[in-house]
Amino acid sequence: MEHHLAASAERADYLVELSNVVRQTSIGPRGPRSLRRLGLVLRALMELTGDPDVSVYLVADTSLLGGHREFGDPDEVRRLRRWVADGLVEEVGDADERILELARMTGTRVVTGDQYVDHRGEHPWIQGNTWQFLRPEPRPDQRVALVPMDMGVRTEAEISRRMELSALKKQGLLGPSRTPLTDVIMRAWSCPEPRCTLYDLHRGDRILxxxxxxxVPTCELHGVRLTDVGVRPAGAQLKVVIDGGCVARYTLDEGSEAYVGRLPGPEGIALHSLLSPEIAARVSRRHVAVSARGGTVLCRDVSSYGTRMRHAGRRGGPGPWEKLPPGADRPFRPGDEVELAPGVVLTRSGRRFPAELADAWRAEAARTPVPPTAAAPTRRV
Incomplete structure (x- = not known):
């Protein structure tokens, strides 16, 4: 296989996310990891291109060799280590990010089975892409076919959910069957090192x-055990979208309620400076009340003109508009939209309260079955 391996992405005909291919149990031999699956992909590329010398650039996570015991053949482990040492495999902490960086810069097609949903915020060019990604699929004759993937278009809320799940995985916060360790996530932590602010809710700009x-919950920087300091405070973000563009963001804390409207008062969210006179005339002084209670966000219509709401659909698109009954609290989840007037929409960002996160992660885990041959994830990283 070595003569197919390029030493740089610029010299390669295709990019291959090696970690993904080696772990794809639907092709090749049995077992969690096998380098023979790369051989099947290379044969498929030769058939696809008609080029017996087709070249590929391989990118792998460091965790691929870190789990060397899952390879059925020790010779494959030695071979892979030699490729890394010879510069024929680029070994990085996050192969997804590196593959996408190279694909964006070079325009080279990528062999992978990953939809990269959690990377679409940073790489919006993936949305709707139908040609650049090839998925290995088993053929009846035990060989492999490379099928173009339609990457589709995912909503901001779905992208955010996958980003959250990916962040948990990297931190070792997913337990068996991809369920989050909510007993850790919903707590606040402190590092015993006095100058460490990575987990400090009062001193840190970016709380990890x-x-x-x-x-054991451990400090990323100092490697010491963290101290449990109580329940993690909740918070959610609201966005005002006018004519399709986000013009303002506001933070809503647990236990608070805010009125949103044209001029709702000193404790509310005033929109009058953001609206044209014609549209402002169709927005009540207090149009909706948004509250955070028990880890969920609620929306209530208090207007004179009426309010519509639509929920984020499971398949990516929005659901139908529905009129909010006056005075009734309705759940307001990430991706939902509340229309105050034509072109004036209040929505939630993907950031969730801890209780919502737990529900979303459980739902995501239920929709993502673990392959029968895959080992259950462990907490050790």
Whole structure:
């Protein structure tokens, strides 16, 4: 296989996410990991291109060799280590990000089975892409076919959910069957190092989730055990979208309620400076009340003109508009939209309250079955 491996992405005909291919149990031999699956992909590329010398650039996560015991053949492990040492495999912490960076810069097609949903915020060019990604699929004759993937278009809320799940995985915060360790996630933590602010809710600008090492919440920087300091405070973000563009963002804290409207008062969210006179005349002074209670966000119509709402659809598109009954609290989830007037929409960002996160992660895990031959994830990273 070596003569097919390019030493740089610029010299390669295709990019291959090696970690994904080696772990794809639907092709090739049995077992969690096998380098023979790369051989099947290379044969498929030769058939696809008609080029017996087709070249590929391989990118792999460091975790691929980190789980060397899952290879059925020790010779494959030695061979893979030699490729890394010879510069024929680029070994990185996050192969997804590196593959996408190279694909964007070079325009080279990618062999992978990943939809990269959690990377679409940073790489919007993936949305709707129908030609650049090839998925290996088994053929009846035990060989492999490379099928173009329609990457589709995912909503902001769906992208955010997958980003959250990916972040948990990297921190070792997914337990068996991809369920989140909510007993860790919903707590606040502190590092015993006095100057460390990575987990400090009052001093830190960017509050991290703890990393689980050997079953223990651990500081990312200092490697010491973190101290549990209580329940993690909740927070949600609201966005005002006018004519399709986000013009303002606001933070809603647990236990608070805010009125949104033309001029709702000092404790509310005033929109008058963002609206044209014609549209402002169709928005009540207090149009909707948005509250955060018990880890969920609620919306209530208090207007004189009426309010419509639509929920984010499971398949990516929005659901139908429905008129909100006056005075009734309705759940307001990430991706939902509340229309105050034509072109004036209040929506939620993908950031969730801890209780919503737990529900979303459980739902995501239920929709993502673990392959029968895959080992259950562990907490050790």
């Amino acid at each position: 989730l703890p990393r689980i090492r050997r079953g």
